Amino acid sequence: DAKTTQPPSMDCAEGRAANLPCNHSTISGNEYVYWYRQIHSQGPQYIIHGLKNNETNEMASLIITEDRKSSTLILPHATLRDTAVYYCIVAAGNQFYFGTGTSLTVIP
C-alpha cells in the first residue's frame, strides 16, 4: 500500500518554481523517497530520489525534512512540458507502491 499523501492537484505559472509537497509520516529508517512523473498515456519518468540529505539534479531539487516525515519536490523553472502527474514513493526494497499523485498543471 502507498505510504504517502499528496495534494491531488496544483497549478503553477510558467517560469515559476513548482513546489510539490509529500507527506510520509510513517517512513522507516531504510526507506528512500522517490519522485516520478507521468505524462498522459506514457510510462513514469524518474526524477530524483534521496534518503535524508537534500538532493539536486538537472531536473529538480528534493528537500527532505530533518525528521524525514515529509519532502518537497522543486521544479525551479516550470515549463508547459512539466504538466504531468507527480508521484512521491517511499521504498526500501525494489517494490514501488504508487499513491494517487499530484496533477501539476503549468499555466502559460
Add this chain to the structure above:
Amino acid sequence: GAVVSQHPSWVICKSGTSVKIECRSLDFQATTMFWYRQFPKQSLMLMATSNEGSKATYEQGVEKDKFLINHASLTLSTLTVTSAHPEDSSFYICSASSGRALNEQFFGPGTRLTVL
C-alpha cells in the same frame, strides 16, 4: 542508456482471447521486472514482481492464472492476459531493474489493452 520497451503499444482484442505483452530492457540486463496496471484517472497498481528464471510474485488480489508472467531471460518479460474480458481493459506498464544501483526502476512506455 536504461531503455525499456513494450510491445505492442496498443492492442484491441475480442473478449475471451488471450493477449501477450512483451517488456524488453534494451541496453541492460534486468534481473527484476515489475508489471503494473493503471485504470483511467487512477494511479499505477503493482501486479507482480518477477526475477529472471523464477516464478513471479503476485500482489494480493491479482490472479496468477489470469495474468501469466514469464521472465525467461535477462532482457525479456512477458505478461499474458488470459481469456481477456472488458474489465481487463487497462494500461499495462512494466519496469525493469538491473540491481546495480539501489532500487532503480526504469519504466516502459506502457501498453494499452482494449477488450471488446
